[in-house]
Amino acid sequence: MLAALADPTRWHVLQLLAEQGEQTATRLAGSLPVSRPAVIKHLITLQQHELVSSRRLGREVLYSANPSRLIETAQWMSAVATTWQASLLRLKALAEGTG
Incomplete structure (x- = not known):
């Protein structure tokens, strides 16, 4: 997930x-300095991690965040940060001889 x-x-x-809502790979490629095939590869990676979903509309595939x-990922990252903060505070107290 984090690598994605x-x-x-x-x-x-x-x-x-x-920010802009549902879009095709072609439209996304127009806003990026990469080709449409490269955008599709990135979308596939994001989709594998469930960060993006897609739906077919006729001949087009529309992607959305x-x-x-x-939100789930942000909450997980916040919990990890809280755990690290507590560990670092304990380590600091031990290093300073107050713990």
Whole structure:
């Protein structure tokens, strides 16, 4: 999941979908410095991690951001950060001899 979000182009694709709503790969490619096939590869990766969903409308495939998955990921990252913060505070107290 984090690897999918770490790529700048995938992050930009996700931002475009979140801000502008449902779009085709062709339309997304028009807003990015990469080709349509490259955008499709990024969309597939995002879809594998359930960050993006798609639906067929005639001959086109429309992609949209999956806000619930983004919220779930943000909550998980917040919990990890809280755990690390507590661990670092304990380590600091031990290092300073106050713990």
